[in-house]
Amino acid sequence: xxxxxKSLIRPENLITNDSLVIDGVDVSGHWSTFIKxxxxxxxxxxxEDEIAALPGGENIHRCWQCGSCTNACTVNAVNPDFNxxxxxxxxxxxxxxxxxxxxxxxxxxxxxxxxxxxxPRDVLPEGVMxxxxxxxxxxxxxxxxxxxxxxxxxxxxxxxxxxxEEGRVLRTFFQRTGQPLNQPWLVALVGGLVKRxxxxxxxxxxxxxxxxxxxxNWRRTGRAIEEYVSERRAEQAKALGLDTKGGH
Amino acid sequence: xxxKPILIVGGGPAGLSAAHAVAASGRxxxxxxxxxxxxxxxxxxxxxxxxxxxxxAKDAIGGMVDRVRQNPNVxxxxxxxxxSFAGNPGDFVATLKDGTRVNAEAAILATGFTHFDxxxxxxxxxxxxxxxVTTVQVEQMISSGQGIRCPSDGRVPxxxxxxxxVGSRDRQIGREWCSKICCTVSANIAMEIRELSPKTNVxxxxxxxxxxxxxxxxxxxxxxxxxxxxYIKARIAEVTSDGKRLVVKGEDTLVKRPITIPFDMVVHAIxxxxxxxxxTLSAVFGVGLNRYGYVDKASTYAGxxxxxxxxxxxxxxxxxxxxxDDSIAQGQAAAVAAMTLAxxxxxxxxx
Ligand SMILES: Cc1cc2nc3c(=O)[nH]c(=O)nc-3n(C[C@H](O)[C@H](O)[C@H](O)COP(=O)(O)OP(=O)(O)OC[C@H]3O[C@@H](n4cnc5c(N)ncnc54)[C@H](O)[C@@H]3O)c2cc1C
Ligand code: SF4
Ligand code: SF4
Ligand code: SF4
Numbered sequence: 001x002x003x004x005x006k007s008l009i010r011p012e013n014l015i016t017n018d019s020l021v022i023d024g025v026d027v028s029g030h031w032s033t034f035i036k037x038x039x040x041x042x043x044x045x046x047x048e049d050e051i052a053a054l055p056g057g058e059n060i061h062r063c064w065q066c067g068s069c070t071n072a073c074t075v076n077a078v079n080p081d082f083n084x085x086x087x088x089x090x091x092x093x094x095x096x097x098x099x100x101x102x103x104x105x106x107x108x109x110x111x112x113x114x115x116x117x118x119x120p121r122d123v124l125p126e127g128v129m130x131x132x133x134x135x136x137x138x139x140x141x142x143x144x145x146x147x148x149x150x151x152x153x154x155x156x157x158x159x160x161x162x163x164x165e166e167g168r169v170l171r172t173f174f175q176r177t178g179q180p181l182n183q184p185w186l187v188a189l190v191g192g193l194v195k196r197x198x199x200x201x202x203x204x205x206x207x208x209x210x211x212x213x214x215x216x217n218w219r220r221t222g223r224a225i226e227e228y229v230s231e232r233r234a235e236q237a238k239a240l241g242l243d244t245k246g247g248h
Numbered sequence: 249x250x251x252k253p254i255l256i257v258g259g260g261p262a263g264l265s266a267a268h269a270v271a272a273s274g275r276x277x278x279x280x281x282x283x284x285x286x287x288x289x290x291x292x293x294x295x296x297x298x299x300x301x302x303x304x305a306k307d308a309i310g311g312m313v314d315r316v317r318q319n320p321n322v323x324x325x326x327x328x329x330x331x332s333f334a335g336n337p338g339d340f341v342a343t344l345k346d347g348t349r350v351n352a353e354a355a356i357l358a359t360g361f362t363h364f365d366x367x368x369x370x371x372x373x374x375x376x377x378x379x380x381v382t383t384v385q386v387e388q389m390i391s392s393g394q395g396i397r398c399p400s401d402g403r404v405p406x407x408x409x410x411x412x413x414v415g416s417r418d419r420q421i422g423r424e425w426c427s428k429i430c431c432t433v434s435a436n437i438a439m440e441i442r443e444l445s446p447k448t449n450v451x452x453x454x455x456x457x458x459x460x461x462x463x464x465x466x467x468x469x470x471x472x473x474x475x476x477x478x479y480i481k482a483r484i485a486e487v488t489s490d491g492k493r494l495v496v497k498g499e500d501t502l503v504k505r506p507i508t509i510p511f512d513m514v515v516h517a518i519x520x521x522x523x524x525x526x527x528t529l530s531a532v533f534g535v536g537l538n539r540y541g542y543v544d545k546a547s548t549y550a551g552x553x554x555x556x557x558x559x560x561x562x563x564x565x566x567x568x569x570x571x572x573d574d575s576i577a578q579g580q581a582a583a584v585a586a587m588t589l590a591x592x593x594x595x596x597x598x599x
Contacts, residue, residue: 008504066455066483067499071506076499086504118485120418 009035044094046241051091053239054134056127063088069115069125075108082108084115084125087132099132100141107133107145138240149176159226162215165208253278253323254586255342255352257330257529260288261572262564263358264312265579266586271321275587278350279316282525284327286313288360289565290572296390296440298572299432300466305391309572329525333533337559337592354559354586357543358579359529361520361565364415364423372411372516373487379405379494380487380514382414383430386437396441396448398513404445405512409496410434410452411484416519416569417455425540427519428569431458434517435467435477442475451478451511453498482507487514520569533560542568552590553582559592561585 013036019028051057063085070076070085082105090099109129116126136142144152153172157165174181194202215221237243254270256263259281270277283292287309290298295305316322328346333355335341342350366374366382373380378399389396398405412434416427431454438450457479459468471477484498493510500507522541523529530537536556538544543562546554553561563582564575585591 064455065481065501067481067501068483068485070501071483071485071497071499076506080504080506083499083504085499085501117420120420120483122419 010038013038040095042094044096047094047096047099048092050240051128051131051135054131054138054236056124056129057131057135058127059121059123060088060091060128060131062121063092063123063125064121065089066120068118068120069123072114072118074110074112074114079105079108081105084109084129088123088125088128091128091132103136103141106136107142107147109133135240138236138242144176146173146177149173152176155229159222159229161212162218162222163213165212167205167209168212250275250338250353250587252276252339252351252353254583255280255330255340255350255355256358257281257355258288258358258360258564258566259283259286259313259316259324259326260358260360260564260575261290261309261312262360262566262570262575262579262582263288263356264309264316265576266356266358266563266583267316267322267579268312268319269580269583270587271316271319273583273587274321276321276323278323278325278352280325280328280330280344280350282327282329286316286324286326289363293363293384293387294391295384295387297436299429299436300463300573330532337589340559354561354589355533356553356579356582356586357529357533357535357555357560357562357566358564358575358582359523359525359543359566361522361569362524364427364518364521366414366516366518368421369414369516371486372414372484373489373494373514374516377487377489377494377514379512380516382516382518383410383433383437384518386441386515390437390440390444396445396513403512405448407511408438408441408448408450408513408515409484409494409509409511410438410450410515410517412452412454412517413483414516414518415521423519423521423540425519425569426458428458428460429571430517430519432460432463432467434515435459435463435471437515438477439467439471439475442477449478450475451480451509453480453482453484453496455481455483480507520565523566526566533557535560535562538568540568542566546591552585553578554585554591559586559589 015034015036016029017032020032048060052060065085067085070083073082073084075082081102087099087102087106106129109126111126113126116124119125133145137144137148150173153169153176157169171181253276256266256277256279259279263279264286267277267279285291290305290309297303298305298308301308317324325344325348328344330342331345332343333340338353340352340355342352363384381399396404412431416423416425434452438452441448441450457468481501482498484496486497488495493512494514496509496511496514498507526537526541526543534557536544543566544556545562545567553563555562561582563578564570
């Protein structure tokens with residue numbers, strides 16, 4: 001049965017012949033509009049396993065396409081194109097090209113986990129969304145998202161000193177996401193701090209920006225964590241068939 | 249000569265069939281049921297026309313009840329349960345709650361299932377809106393002759409939605425089984441609704457359709473081709489109300505669009521839970537349960553209706569979701585096993 005759902009027709013698949021005569025009938029222009037068929041010519045058979053290898057994607061193989069995640073989804077209620085059920089189908093069938101059409105909205109999952117509690121098969125769709133966004137970045141289909149930049153800056157700060165240095169994390173985040181530091185709200189915040197904080201406190205803050213304090217004996221712990229993190233990353237890169245040195 | 253009776257617990261299709269088979273073989277049976285009547289779910293819950301015979305439950309299963317009632321080889325004890333059970337194959341003693349003692353050669357558990365309680369899926373509106381009902385209630389509307397009417401005001405519904413797999417196939421509520429018969433029963437009910445009330449449109453919301461074997465043509469195809477029942481691939485998110493009618497919300501997965509459709513009546517195709525008594529039955533009879541909570545049954549290849557206890561056999565929906573026809577066949581198999589004490593030597597040899 002042909003599908004006449006307009007939203008499913010892509011403009012690039014519409015063909016109109018300026019002059020065409022079929023069996024003596026002139027069907028030029030608008031009368032000869034055809035829709036090119038969207039034939040699927042191959043499956044990316046590695047795709048499901050790759051996404052399952054990333055944290056959160058482990059249960060993707062359980063999905064039976066019931067739609068409970070999508071109809072529970074916070075983001076879907078605002079944007080019907082945000083459709084976890086559909087993406088899971090594309091990934092499981094290896095329809096990469098179709099998935100990539102939505103690459104710029106997949107990261108929008110707000111991790112509300114409503115899907116998690118609706119799914120009858122315990123697929124954990126929220127985790128799958130995370131793994132998929134991650135996969136898109138690792139494969140270079142999307143640039144690093146602001147949240148990835150934040151996570152990286154945050155992790156680096158902890159690995160370096162065993163502490164979360166808020167000022168540094170914030171600065172790194174703004175820098176990497178290409179945002180200016182002199183954001184009005186930040187300027188107001190710092191101005192307020194300077195005005196209200198006792199002098200000794202401000203000196204200590206300035207001091208620790210230059211001489212970064214560390215958690216005592218952090219070196220060994222930090223190294224062990226770093227080793228663990230890089231092992232996991234190497235595993236993931238391998239599962240995705242990526243060059244181990246290049247990935248993040 | 250073995251002359252002690254076979255104790256049969258549960259007088260539904262499975263137990264009735266076992267009792268009939270035992271009696272027809274010239275042996276004696278004692279049939280115990282905790283309900284005050286025989287017949288099991290089809291009679292106690294008032295089912296309408298059965299799959300696949302299209303016979304009324306009260307005629308078909310009622311006939312099985314009469315046959316057993318009239319057989320002098322069967323002693324029927326209703327309104328009671330087995331309180332204790334001791335002894336060995338060929339020489340068991342059961343004590344009933346009413347104080348009766350029964351010496352038995354062997355025992356057959358035909359204790360069936362418990363209907364899923366839809367209150368456990370509150371998002372689908374049962375218990376909140378009177379016009380959200382279960383397949384059991386629709387069976388009763390049909391079998392009582394009252395017809396298809398909205399419980400809230402008695403009107404004939406313009407549009408009915410049947411939601412499949414309510415209480416089955418759902419990890420959220422720990423039910424990892426398919427109840428096997430509800431797809432076919434729903435197709436059957438849908439056709440009956442269309443027949444009783446041709447102006448009522450019926451929609452079935454499904455994830456998979458499991459009208460297995462010969463039920464495919466007779467129910468799934470026929471319901472579409474003749475009764476014009478519509479099938480929509482979607483698992484419903486919630487059933488609410490706009491004050492006048494029910495509103496069914498979900499995603500139509502085939503067109504990838506959210507749906508918000510008004511209905512007059514919503515029917516839950518409820519599943520077959522393990523009997524709520526199974527923990528007690530397991531303790532009293534010393535039989536194991538499987539990981540879903542049904543009575544565990546030995547491999548069909550090697551055994552005949554065997555439980556984990558030699559001399560105690562099981563049949564029908566006590567072992568997992570079963571159809572009436574299969575429950576009846578299993579009842580006969582269990583009767584043969586009990587009369588011959590099948591597998592007892594085997595089990596002893598294995599010990
Ligand atoms: C809505 C609905 C419609 C259905 N329609 C059909 C259909 O059309 N066709 C079909 O093939 N199947 C149908 N089924 C399935 C059908 O109900 C079962 O296959 C059948 O009832 C199983 O028979 P049974 O004897 O094993 O168990 P049951 O019918 O459950 O009988 C068990 C009996 O054991 C008794 N009992 C329980 N516990 C104890 C205890 N502790 N001590 C003593 N007695 C006890 C009960 O009182 C009951 O009488 C339907 C199911 C549902 C939910
Ligand atoms: S966690 Fe993400 S995918 Fe799941 S319901 Fe929330 S926004 Fe939707
Ligand atoms: S709710 Fe679970 S099983 Fe259903 S479509 Fe979503 S992920 Fe798949
Ligand atoms: S028989 Fe059909 S409705 Fe019943 S649990 Fe199985 S799939 Fe669901």
